Amino acid sequence: MLKVRGLKKNYGDFCLDVSLEVKKGYITGLIGRNGAGKSTLFKAIMGLVKMDDGDIEVFNDEGFYSEIEKKRMLGAVFSDSGFSQYFKVKEIASLMESMYPKFDKNGFLERCKAWELPLNKSIKKFSSGMIAKLKIIAVTSYGARLLILDEPTAGLDVVARRDMADMIREYMMDGERSVLISSHISGDIEGLCDDVYLIEDGQILLHEETDTIRDGYGILKMTYDQYEKIDKEFLLKIKKEKTGVIALTDRRNYYEENYSGIVIERGNVDDIISLMARGDEK
Numbered sequence: 001m002l003k004v005r006g007l008k009k010n011y012g013d014f015c016l017d018v019s020l021e022v023k024k025g026y027i028t029g030l031i032g033r034n035g036a037g038k039s040t041l042f043k044a045i046m047g048l049v050k051m052d053d054g055d056i057e058v059f060n061d062e063g064f065y066s067e068i069e070k071k072r073m074l075g076a077v078f079s080d081s082g083f084s085q086y087f088k089v090k091e092i093a094s095l096m097e098s099m100y101p102k103f104d105k106n107g108f109l110e111r112c113k114a115w116e117l118p119l120n121k122s123i124k125k126f127s128s129g130m131i132a133k134l135k136i137i138a139v140t141s142y143g144a145r146l147l148i149l150d151e152p153t154a155g156l157d158v159v160a161r162r163d164m165a166d167m168i169r170e171y172m173m174d175g176e177r178s179v180l181i182s183s184h185i186s187g188d189i190e191g192l193c194d195d196v197y198l199i200e201d202g203q204i205l206l207h208e209e210t211d212t213i214r215d216g217y218g219i220l221k222m223t224y225d226q227y228e229k230i231d232k233e234f235l236l237k238i239k240k241e242k243t244g245v246i247a248l249t250d251r252r253n254y255y256e257e258n259y260s261g262i263v264i265e266r267g268n269v270d271d272i273i274s275l276m277a278r279g280d281e282k
């Protein structure tokens with residue numbers, strides 16, 4: 001669905017250098033801290049930022065589509081752009097109907113009502129959470145086959161975040177669509193995505209299927225003595241602390257089977273990010 005190869009963009013000291021792929025039927029997550037390069041990558045994919053080098057293929061393995069068709073099949077949500085503040089939801093519906101042949105106007109208005117967005121109020125009076133909801137309803141209403149969602153959960157409360165995740169899952173139901181979604185709230189990504197890229201300082205540090213992270217990765221908590229004796233072959237990163245050593249592995253089972261005296265936890269995406277980004281080589 002989407003292939004990014006060797007995309008490079010320099011902003012002074014910051015250098016983005018990324019390759020990634022989003023497969024058909026996949027929700028792919030991009031997790032990274034503030035300033036990691038998520039928005040720059042997404043804007044480059046949408047053609048809003050000029051790349052210094054690299055190659056981006058969208059829908060190339062899906063058959064032949066004209067450039068206008070490709071644009072209609074691609075939907076994006078950015079936190080710093082959206083509809084004019086002076087529009088009302090009803091006016092946005094009419095505008096989108098004129099722009100997108102496959103726009104589902106009734107479905108759009110129904111979902112706005114279900115999410116308690118007033119149809120006749122200018123969106124200038126909407127809260128940031130209401131605007132975030134409106135954007136996601138809009139982008140999933142015109143038959144786009146690939147969504148690029150840059151921190152779509154920013155500004156949403158816990159309930160609205162769950163609603164949004166449900167809406168994305170519903171959008172994915174036909175199996176022919178894909179989503180690339182960024183967040184620095186890894187909880188959002190963990191429950192939703194099929195695979196995850198971890199970005200730090202413009203570089204991809206890790207790419208894994210979420211099932212592999214859940215089933216294979218683990219955090220080992222050891223004394224210095226235990227660390228000295230342990231087989232380090234499957235340790236990815238370590239962090240030395242006053243009380244002992246914490247290590248990240250992608251072969252949790254191996255250590256569970258062979259080192260019963262060591263504390264081994266499953267670890268969530270946050271733990272893994274923190275060790276991948278801040279840990280040392282073993």
Ligand SMILES: Nc1ncnc2c1ncn2[C@@H]1O[C@H](COP(=O)(O)OP(=O)(O)OP(=O)(O)O)[C@@H](O)[C@H]1O
Nearest residue numbers: 011012014032033034035036037038039040041184
């Ligand atoms: N137009 C620009 N001109 C100069 N530097 C820029 C520009 N856009 C982004 N940058 C720099 O590129 C780096 C990556 O920024 P980017 O917005 O892509 O990060 P991000 O991961 O989306 O961060 P956040 O989570 O805070 O939105 C930052 O150092 C930022 O200052």
